[in-house]
Amino acid sequence: MPKSKMQQYWNKNLKTLFYLLVVWFVVSFGFGIIGVDYLNQFHIGGFKLGFWFAQQGSIFTFVILIFIYVVRMNKLDKEFDVNED
Amino acid sequence: MEILTWTYILVGLSFALYIGIAIYTRAGSTKEFYTAGGGVSPLANGMATAADWMSAASFISMAGIISFSGYDGSVYLMGWTGGYVLLALLLAPYLRKFGKFTVPDFVGDRYYSNKARVVAVICALFISFTYVAGQMRGVGIVFSRYLEIPIEWGVVFGMCIVFFYAVLGGMKGITYTQVAQYCVLIFAFMVPAIFVSMQLTGNPIPQIGMGSTVSDGTYLLDKLDGVLTELGFAAYTSGRKEMADIFMITLALMVGTAGLPHVIVRFFTVPRVKDARLSAGYALAFISILYTTAPAVAAFGIYNTIESVSEKKVDNLPIWVANWQKTNLITVDDKNGDGIVQYVADKEANELTIDKDIMVLASPEIAKLPNWVVGLLAAGAMAAALSTAAGLLLVISTSVSRDLFRTFRPNMSEKKELRIARLAAAGAVVIAGYFGINPPGFVAEVVAFAFGLAAASFFPVIIMGIFSSRINKEGAISGMVTGLVFTLSYIIFFKFISPELNTKEYWWFGISPEGIGSIGMFLNFFICIVVSKFTPAPPQDVQNMIQEIRIPRGAGSAQAH
Numbered sequence: 004m005p006k007s008k009m010q011q012y013w014n015k016n017l018k019t020l021f022y023l024l025v026v027w028f029v030v031s032f033g034f035g036i037i038g039v040d041y042l043n044q045f046h047i048g049g050f051k052l053g054f055w056f057a058q059q060g061s062i063f064t065f066v067i068l069i070f071i072y073v074v075r076m077n078k079l080d081k082e083f084d085v086n087e088d
Numbered sequence: 089m090e091i092l093t094w095t096y097i098l099v100g101l102s103f104a105l106y107i108g109i110a111i112y113t114r115a116g117s118t119k120e121f122y123t124a125g126g127g128v129s130p131l132a133n134g135m136a137t138a139a140d141w142m143s144a145a146s147f148i149s150m151a152g153i154i155s156f157s158g159y160d161g162s163v164y165l166m167g168w169t170g171g172y173v174l175l176a177l178l179l180a181p182y183l184r185k186f187g188k189f190t191v192p193d194f195v196g197d198r199y200y201s202n203k204a205r206v207v208a209v210i211c212a213l214f215i216s217f218t219y220v221a222g223q224m225r226g227v228g229i230v231f232s233r234y235l236e237i238p239i240e241w242g243v244v245f246g247m248c249i250v251f252f253y254a255v256l257g258g259m260k261g262i263t264y265t266q267v268a269q270y271c272v273l274i275f276a277f278m279v280p281a282i283f284v285s286m287q288l289t290g291n292p293i294p295q296i297g298m299g300s301t302v303s304d305g306t307y308l309l310d311k312l313d314g315v316l317t318e319l320g321f322a323a324y325t326s327g328r329k330e331m332a333d334i335f336m337i338t339l340a341l342m343v344g345t346a347g348l349p350h351v352i353v354r355f356f357t358v359p360r361v362k363d364a365r366l367s368a369g370y371a372l373a374f375i376s377i378l379y380t381t382a383p384a385v386a387a388f389g390i391y392n393t394i395e396s397v398s399e400k401k402v403d404n405l406p407i408w409v410a411n412w413q414k415t416n417l418i419t420v421d422d423k424n425g426d427g428i429v430q431y432v433a434d435k436e437a438n439e440l441t442i443d444k445d446i447m448v449l450a451s452p453e454i455a456k457l458p459n460w461v462v463g464l465l466a467a468g469a470m471a472a473a474l475s476t477a478a479g480l481l482l483v484i485s486t487s488v489s490r491d492l493f494r495t496f497r498p499n500m501s502e503k504k505e506l507r508i509a510r511l512a513a514a515g516a517v518v519i520a521g522y523f524g525i526n527p528p529g530f531v532a533e534v535v536a537f538a539f540g541l542a543a544a545s546f547f548p549v550i551i552m553g554i555f556s557s558r559i560n561k562e563g564a565i566s567g568m569v570t571g572l573v574f575t576l577s578y579i580i581f582f583k584f585i586s587p588e589l590n591t592k593e594y595w596w597f598g599i600s601p602e603g604i605g606s607i608g609m610f611l612n613f614f615i616c617i618v619v620s621k622f623t624p625a626p627p628q629d630v631q632n633m634i635q636e637i638r639i640p641r642g643a644g645s646a647q648a649h
């Protein structure tokens with residue numbers, strides 16, 4: 004693969020990683036730790052919202068993030084013709 | 089049937105299953121021994137990774153820790169799952185493409201230096217040994233409580249089982265046994281949790297039950313907050329630690345998770361890069377079933393315990409209290425002689441002490457569930473401990489046979505290498521068993537710090553090795569050494585030299601020794617970058633290799649040198 008194309012693939016990869024890691028940071032460190040007291044004034048069911056993010060919400064989001072990454076990268080690999088099989 | 093009979097039957101059946109699988113899938117070559125021949129499906133690998141990762145501590149202790157620390161316990165929940173996002177996005181696919189067998193392999197090749205490789209081997213061995221000793225102890229505790237045999241015999245028996253299938257089966261045997269162990273452990277964890285959730289809140293899904301109302305119509309968590317503050321404790325849903333400390337501990341656990349060698353090595357067993365990505369997703373999905381249930385078990389446990397023991401007559405306590413008093417995991421001491429149990433925050437007046445492990449181990453008895461559930465729980469706890477122990481033993485044996493022997497004796501035959509790997513695994517089982525029977529007083533603490541050390545040593549060097557082609561061996565070695573020495577000194581100072589100073593006022597920036605690995609990691613990154621700037625760039629063939637691991641095509645299976 005030509006160098007410029009390779010660089011393009013890599014930059015797109017980095018961009019994907021950046022967005023996903025921003026979400027990763029926001030749901031755990033943002034909602035679960037830094038903003039926990041503020042969010043605790045809101046409720047979902049019997050949970051205070053900040054507490055829910057710290058003990059449940061962040062974990063569900065993590066799982067979803069990885070699957071989004073899988074789908075997105077498989078697409079990117081095909082687009083740049085670097086996919087396997 | 090009696091609890092004991094059920095326990096023997098269920099634990100016995102599960103062991104027979106593991107041994108059967110191990111015989112059926114035993115390894116014939118080094119490739120099968122190290123990476124299961126690289127032919128494991130992403131789903132199976134995800135399950136195996138989940139079992140590998142969830143140790144006796146996750147299964148037995150984590151819910152109990154959360155019971156007694158409430159919101160502060162979130163550091164473990166977020167820390168031990170969030171690390172998988174880093175692992176899946178930043179490490180697994182690239183290390184799979186790199187296509188060798190171990191983490192020191194990568195460090196040694198990427199930084200073209202045997203010195204770097206040896207530093208990495210030492211880190212890997214240190215982390216794995218502290219961990220495995222804790223697992224063996226877990227096996228011993230389960231045996232002694234449920235099968236009513238001495239803890240020493242429990243450990244020896246556990247050693248024999250692990251020895252049998254790890255030494256015989258290698259990675260291939262371990263992988264398929266772990267798949268079975270995942271099924272056993274998750275079933276065993278969920279059944280009592282679902283029953284308890286039904287009893288307390290009427291909702292069979294513990295994750296939802298935790299946010300539902302109890303019989304008197306108030307929300308469980310609100311009621312818990314009220315009861316605890318009345319007894320003088322902090323509210324369940326609010327934190328006691330400083331925010332900065334919570335932040336740093338969570339970060340250290342996340343990054344440490346991503347740097348643990350026995351987890352990383354699992355991603356070498358799948359056929360393609362895309363399978364490595366997918367199997368990290370499956371692994372976290374399987375892990376999250378337990379990790380989102382654990383906080384519910386924690387809240388139910390502390391609620392049930394207070395309801396059934398606090399302010400009750402000393403001579404009329406539920407039967408499970410008497411059962412667990414025999415193991416000293418729970419003690420009742422009627423200090424003021426009024427015949428009633430006072431459970432309060434004030435240490436002088438408190439009459440009830442409960443070990444954190446009770447919350448899971450006694451949960452079927454507290455909720456008056458049928459006897460077979462207790463036996464099932466024993467089999468599950470055993471599965472959690474054995475699967476993690478086996479994964480760690482494999483890292484130890486691989487580090488010795490491959491990263492040490494192969495480095496200095498490159499012409500060794502494959503048969504000989506396999507023999508050394510098996511011998512090393514056998515030796516490691518014996519050493520781990522010894523520490524399981526005679527645990528040094530600081531084992532539990534050392535296990536927690538293994539994460540900080542993994543965060544401060546491995547993580548930055550692997551990340552930079554993939555995402556920068558400018559970082560060279562001088563930068564990597566000085567970074568790893570700085571991170572390790574800094575983190576280790578801080579921990580040793582506060583934990584072993586001056587434990588009396590181990591309080592908020594003396595910590596740097598209010599960060600406890602548990603969270604200091606995060607600072608070590610930043611230091612490692614910083615030193616690594618600065619030193620590399622002033623020393624020559626890596627040679628061309630290394631730069632080509634970095635370009636090569638960034639694209640998925642052409643991964644092939646893991647290769648020997």
